[in-house]
Amino acid sequence: MTRRLFLTVLAASALLACGCRQKVSIDRAFNDMTPGDIKAEQIPALDRDYELEIFFKCSPSAVTVAVFAQSDANDLLALDLAKALDKRSGNMGEFAVALKNGQAASVVVLEAKGSTAVALRASSR
Numbered sequence: 001m002t003r004r005l006f007l008t009v010l011a012a013s014a015l016l017a018c019g020c021r022q023k024v025s026i027d028r029a030f031n032d033m034t035p036g037d038i039k040a041e042q043i044p045a046l047d048r049d050y051e052l053e054i055f056f057k058c059s060p061s062a063v064t065v066a067v068f069a070q071s072d073a074n075d076l077l078a079l080d081l082a083k084a085l086d087k088r089s090g091n092m093g094e095f096a097v098a099l100k101n102g103q104a105a106s107v108v109v110l111e112a113k114g115s116t117a118v119a120l121r122a123s124s125r
Contacts, residue, residue, distance in 0.1 A: 022046045024124040026107070033063065033112045038076045041122065043067075043105040052099050054107060055121045057092045061114035064089040065107065067097045073106035096125070 024046070030039045043052060056065045066079075066087035073079060081087060085097045089111070099105055107122050 021048065022124075024050075024052060024122060026120070026122040028120045030109060030118040030120065032115075033058075033109065033118055034115050035112050037110070037112055038079070039109045039118075040073065040076055041107045041120065042070065043099070043107060043122065045102045045104040046099070046124065047101060049101050050099055051096045051125045052105065052107075053094070053096045053123050053125055054088075055094045056088075056109070056118060058112075058116045058118040059091065061112055061116035062089060062091050063109055063113070063116060063118055064111040065093065065109050065120065068106045068108060070104035070106050073108060076108065079108065079110070 024043055026041050028041055033039065052067065054065060054067065056063070064087055066081060066084040068079070068084055072083040085105070086095055088095050107120065109118055109120060
């Protein structure tokens, strides 16, 4: 019985030591965006403050990529870009947004200037 307890405590300690915690890792391609399209990826709420790093690349036309608090992105057709936590436009960009403990977010790709393919990556740091 003591040996089993020891092994259980040892296993739990090993899990804690390896830094096992929630992470965000999104790697998405939108190959068929046209003007007027809006694509979104939901970012779950994590149990800590963290930075969400965003990278996007598109070709041949530019897009806008914005990060919203999830409560501000419930209706994608009525998005207010002024409420974005941060945004970038162009054919390529990289930026980070600070998110609070328990704050869900949405990464939204919109305003395609023409038919384009978009590669989007988001990860927690």
